[in-house]
Structure formats: C-alpha cells, structure tokens
Amino acid sequence: MGTEETRKVIRRLQIAEGHVRAIQRMVEDGAYCIDIIKQIGAVQSALGKVSQIILENHLNTCVTSAVRGDDPAERERVLREIADVFRNARQG
Numbered sequence: 001m002g003t004e005e006t007r008k009v010i011r012r013l014q015i016a017e018g019h020v021r022a023i024q025r026m027v028e029d030g031a032y033c034i035d036i037i038k039q040i041g042a043v044q045s046a047l048g049k050v051s052q053i054i055l056e057n058h059l060n061t062c063v064t065s066a067v068r069g070d071d072p073a074e075r076e077r078v079l080r081e082i083a084d085v086f087r088n089a090r091q092g
Contacts, residue, residue, distance in 0.1 A: 001057050009050050016046035055085070 066078035
C-alpha cells in the first residue's frame with residue numbers, strides 16, 4: 001500500500017478503536033441498548049471502509065500484476081482468492 005492509503009487505513013482503524021472503547025464503556029455503564037447498537041454500526045462502517053481501501057489497493061496492484069503476468073497458476077490463485085473474499089462476505 002502507498003503512503004496515502006496506509007494513512008487512511010490507520011486513521012479509520014483508530015476511529016474504529018475509539019468506537020469499540022466507547023461501546024465497552026457503554027456496556028459497563030449500562031447504557032441504552034439502542035445507543036450501543038448505533039455505536040456498533042459505527043464500528044462496522046469504519047471497518048467496512050478499511051476493507052474497501054485495502055481491497056481497492058489489492059485489485060490495483062497485486063491482482064493487476066497477476067492478471068498481466070505470465071504465470072497462469074498465479075492468475076488463477078489471485079482470482080480464486082478474490083472470489084473467496086466475496087463469497088465469504090455474502091455468507092457473513
């Protein structure tokens with residue numbers, strides 16, 4: 001990943017970490033369930049953005065290199081890997 005992508009990912013992870021800490025405090029303090037669920041949604045959103053940034057980077061670097069490369073086994077491996085990511089995301 002490039003410097004800019006890394007910076008974005010680290011920032012998003014820090015945001016998610018802050019939300020998780022807030023959730024923990026809310027649970028400890030007996031906060032209203034819906035407020036806790038809203039915070040969980042914020043964490044999921046932040047992690048979703050992290051996943052998106054990393055996936056875009058992977059598609060633009062690793063996958064592109066493998067598809068353009070001369071090794072058919074590597075092409076198949078990378079494409080299978082991407083398919084598995086999407087398959088697992090739908091099952092989650």
